[in-house]
Amino acid sequence: MFHWLEKNPFLFAVGVFLVIAFAGLITLLPSFAQASRPVIGTTPYSTLELAGRHVYIKNSCNACHSQLVRPFKSETDRYGDYSLSGEYAYDRPFLWGSKRTGPDLHRVGNYRTTKWHENHMMDPKALVPGSIMPGYKWMFTNLVDIDTAYAEQITIESFFGVPYNKPVPMKDGTTKIVKMGKTLNEANSLALAEAKLVAADMKNQNVKDMIAKGQIPEIVAIIAYMNSLK
Amino acid sequence: MNKLYLGAIVAAVLMLIATYVSFDFKHGSSDIVNQIAILGAVVLVIATIFVVVKYVRQMQTDTATGELMSDNWDGVGEYNNPVPTGWAIVFALTMIWGMWYYLIGYPVNAYSQIGEYNEDTKVFNDKFEKEYKNVTGDKLVEMGESVYLSNCIACHGLNADGIEGQASDLNVRLEKSVIKHAIINGSNNHLLGSEMPMPDRNGLMNANNNYAPITDAEIDLVSSYVANGMSGAGADVFAGTCAMCHGEDGKGLEATAPNIASFDAALVINVIDNGKKGAIGTMPKFDVLNKKQKEAVAAYVQSISK
Numbered sequence: 064m065f066h067w068l069e070k071n072p073f074l075f076a077v078g079v080f081l082v083i084a085f086a087g088l089i090t091l092l093p094s095f096a097q098a099s100r101p102v103i104g105t106t107p108y109s110t111l112e113l114a115g116r117h118v119y120i121k122n123s124c125n126a127c128h129s130q131l132v133r134p135f136k137s138e139t140d141r142y143g144d145y146s147l148s149g150e151y152a153y154d155r156p157f158l159w160g161s162k163r164t165g166p167d168l169h170r171v172g173n174y175r176t177t178k179w180h181e182n183h184m185m186d187p188k189a190l191v192p193g194s195i196m197p198g199y200k201w202m203f204t205n206l207v208d209i210d211t212a213y214a215e216q217i218t219i220e221s222f223f224g225v226p227y228n229k230p231v232p233m234k235d236g237t238t239k240i241v242k243m244g245k246t247l248n249e250a251n252s253l254a255l256a257e258a259k260l261v262a263a264d265m266k267n268q269n270v271k272d273m274i275a276k277g278q279i280p281e282i283v284a285i286i287a288y289m290n291s292l293k
Numbered sequence: 294m295n296k297l298y299l300g301a302i303v304a305a306v307l308m309l310i311a312t313y314v315s316f317d318f319k320h321g322s323s324d325i326v327n328q329i330a331i332l333g334a335v336v337l338v339i340a341t342i343f344v345v346v347k348y349v350r351q352m353q354t355d356t357a358t359g360e361l362m363s364d365n366w367d368g369v370g371e372y373n374n375p376v377p378t379g380w381a382i383v384f385a386l387t388m389i390w391g392m393w394y395y396l397i398g399y400p401v402n403a404y405s406q407i408g409e410y411n412e413d414t415k416v417f418n419d420k421f422e423k424e425y426k427n428v429t430g431d432k433l434v435e436m437g438e439s440v441y442l443s444n445c446i447a448c449h450g451l452n453a454d455g456i457e458g459q460a461s462d463l464n465v466r467l468e469k470s471v472i473k474h475a476i477i478n479g480s481n482n483h484l485l486g487s488e489m490p491m492p493d494r495n496g497l498m499n500a501n502n503n504y505a506p507i508t509d510a511e512i513d514l515v516s517s518y519v520a521n522g523m524s525g526a527g528a529d530v531f532a533g534t535c536a537m538c539h540g541e542d543g544k545g546l547e548a549t550a551p552n553i554a555s556f557d558a559a560l561v562i563n564v565i566d567n568g569k570k571g572a573i574g575t576m577p578k579f580d581v582l583n584k585k586q587k588e589a590v591a592a593y594v595q596s597i598s599k
Contacts, residue, residue, distance in 0.1 A: 066364070069366070070366075134406055134407055134409075134410035135410065135413070136410070136413050136414050136417050139410075139414070139581070140581060141443075141581075143581050145407075145410065173577060173578075174444075174577050174579065175447070175577070176448075176574060176575045176576070176577060177574075177575075178459070178574045178575070179447070179448055179459065182459060189456070190447060190448075190450075190456060190459065191447060192451070264574060264575065
């Protein structure tokens with residue numbers, strides 16, 4: 064019955080490939096798509112948070128800090144709920160990390176505050192006596208790069224359809240809209256408005272002065288980013 | 294003796310010589326593992342030569358017999374021989390096993406990482422529940438200290454002094470500056486289940502009951518009074534302005550206002566559950582702690598505060 068197949072080995076090989084590939088696709092793709100869909104309560108990064116993420120990457124925070132809480136009792140006791148793949152839907156790239164020299168940061172926004180980060184980034188040993196983390200003093204004076212963050216926002220919005228300016232469902236049933244500027248100027252003013260909220264909880268006079276002048280130091284952006292990790 | 298056997302013997306001898314040369318007898322021969330390895334090598338050489346010779350002989354002498362099937366592929370045909378019994382049985386068993394594995398045996402529902410996590414957590418929680426059900430007194434304080442050291446120390450510090458204004462000083466119930474801040478700005482932490490916020494200074498009447506707001510002097514006086522552990526000057530201001538909600542002794546009223554004279558369990562647990570925002574800054578909630586751990590922290594805070 065199938066001798067005609069055996070007489071056309073190339074066609075046969077193509078057929079076998081198609082059957083196996085199709086079977087693979089229908090078993091793998093739906094669950095993969097399901098798992099990578101954003102979890103309810105996961106929101107896109109705002110301009111300032113995204114700029115903070117760039118600071119995080121620039122300073123290689125991910126070399127010492129992971130962002131993945133594994134499903135073990137010892138980890139969930141310390142960091143909160145274990146991580147789900149959908150929580151990384153807006154992370155490009157995700158910053159899971161592979162080594163924990165410092166603690167995991169995936170839910171650091173739940174149990175650390177702006178003020179704590181401010182003091183800790185200036186001098187970690189003042190708060191955690193045995194800490195081997197260095198201070199990141201230059202973040203208090205370096206200006207953050209909003210332009211690049213905005214460029215990334217435009218890219219991921221148009222290419223990946225990240226829902227900026229659209230309602231995103233939250234855990235309590237409400238929706239939240241993460242704004243993205245239509246122009247670079249608008250993006251800058253949105254970032255500055257958010258930076259003012261963060262800086263209101265900070266003590267450093269130099270940072271406050273810079274914000275008042277319309278400049279955003281890196282520390283404000285990275286704190287906004289860390290506060291968004293929940 | 295024909296060429297095949299001769300070749301086989303030559304090959305075997307060469308391989309054995311190669312084995313002998315490559316093996317360091319001087320140092321290795323005393324080791325039992327090395328002895329087994331060299332024995333295995335010899336057996337392997339002989340077996341290989343034997344098998345090769347057998348099949349080469351068979352190819353040289355065997356002739357095909359039996360009835361050919363009708364199909365042939367470019368002149369290559371197949372004999373219509375019956376399937377060997379042993380092979381057929383194994384084949385059938387494999388089919389049955391395959392069905393079993395496909396429908397029942399495949400461990401898709403047998404294991405999941407999250408399932409294991411849930412089981413581990415349940416076992417741990419049950420054990421915790423059983424072991425620490427009746428913990429009280431010093432044991433509870435000790436437990437609270439360990440929870441404090443792992444969760445609270447990052448902001449409140451090793452000595453619970455709040456690391457220079459980082460967080461509130463737990464050695465005292467309230468610092469004067471904190472009290473002043475609360476009186477001037479009000480407080481809206483919804484602690485103790487109360488939806489009624491504490492009003493700011495414009496909503497607080499002064500002690501003379503003449504419907505005028507509280508004065509700066511009175512604020513200063515009553516702040517010192519509360520910070521001093523409800524003693525010294527200012528008792529009259531407290532009685533006139535604060536006692537209505539916080540109670541005459543400052544120990545708070547249920548569902549109205551928290552205890553401001555000392556830490557009590559309900560207050561500490563409330564702050565752990567909900568977090569708070571006040572003069573010093575924001576404290577996040579720590580709801581990863583379980584009920585007993587929260588009670589323990591409350592006991593510990595009560596034990597260190599004066």
